[in-house]
Amino acid sequence: MPPIELDERASEAALAIQATIPKPPKVAVVLGSGLGALANRLADRTIVPYAKIPHFPRPTVEGHEGNLVSGTVAGAPLLVFQGRFHYYEGYGLDEVTFPIRVMKRLGVRTLILTAATGGIDLSLPAGTIVCLKDHLNLIGSNPLRGPNDERVGKRFPDMTEVYSHRLRDLAFEEADKLGLNLASGVYACLPGPSYETPAEIRMLRILGADVVGMSTVPEAIVARHAGLDVLALALVTNAAAGVSGEIISHADVVEAGLKATPLIGALIEGVVQRLDAEDRQGTA
């Protein structure tokens, strides 16, 4: 889609959201598969169904509800995207990353991405939360393909530090307070929807990937292009193909997400409260 048209659509979507949420929070979270219940932890909730937002796609995957939820965690404002869009659903990368363009319009400055993933590294069993330090974009395209919108960002955005060092440090500090052993790793993004073969997982391990999924990376690229700071937390919901010999099912992925929601929720809340405190002190 031409960038001007895309920007107009994002602007219309943002205006519609602002009609219900006049002062949107500056920190947003995108919830991965099975992590939707995290939105229920917010106080003072205002819910805008994606269906009510112009140009917003609809999630078609189980475990992705399709609501924008604004509220607070321990007094700190937070905007939650309860459900995301994936390339394998048939959406173009413009559509997959549309919420990121909208949140930029809404004035969001910090994006926290969450995702369900398969654990490639043998030291990352199901239930581990991994703070991403980098990624491999193996989706076969790039969400910034096409004419560049110079008003949003550069033609050739730097990707040396996609996942903010500052936010990662903050996440590790908050994890320590919770007694949570937060791991660090590289996310490989494949197009899906089939899970990987054991041979593909062996290849990904050689390439340096620690976890694998079918999302997150297009969103992170668009967010960095637009100047947002990004933190990404990947939950290992299953051993990647061939690692344990167990078959992988999306129902199990969603169940593992639900089980880990209190822990990943507590971690996100700790980070959001710290960001809010920094914001109040004018240091963010």
Ligand SMILES: O=P(O)(O)O[C@H]1O[C@H](CO)[C@@H](O)[C@H]1O
């Ligand atoms: O990345 P999220 O949306 O958490 O979902 C992950 O889980 C699904 C597969 O079970 C895929 O969509 C994969 O990307």
Ligand SMILES: Nc1nc2[nH]cnc2c(=O)[nH]1
């Ligand atoms: N590609 C991929 N995505 C996932 N999402 C949750 N588990 C997996 C997995 O093993 N592979």
